[in-house]
Amino acid sequence: MEHHGAALHLLVKDESFVEQLKQDYKDANITEKEEAILDYAVKLTRKPNSVHDNDIQNLRDKGCTDQEILDVCQITSYFNFVNRMAEGLGVQLEK
The missing domain is CATH 1.20.1290.10 (AhpD-like)
Incomplete structure (x- = not known):
């Protein structure tokens, strides 16, 4: 999660969104x-x-x-x- 989360952060440039996905994607704005x-x-x-x-x-x-x-x-x-x-x-x- 950490490694891929860091890569996703570079792509979307939204740390709070990445953290939400890592915590529980069902609560994320997707x-x-x-x-x-x-x-x-x-x-x-x-x-x-x-x-x-x-x-x-x-x-x-x-x-x-x-x-x-x-x-x-x-x-x-x-x-x-x-x-x-x-x-x-x-x-x-x-x-």
Whole structure:
């Protein structure tokens, strides 16, 4: 969260928004589409075997294109992979 939060802060230049996302994105000032994307990313991260067709349809219903859904799935999966590799090898973040 800290590392990616810092990168997000550089992109959006709104520290309070980034902090709100880190605390609880459901209370942040985001669109329904963005919330659906984050819900999906959380579900894919925490319980990947619980993702079903209705989750994909929900993203479509909130305005996501198939390309956006693929992007979210790939980015979420990639970060999960990298984080697990780093944690599994005991890699420490630079400070």
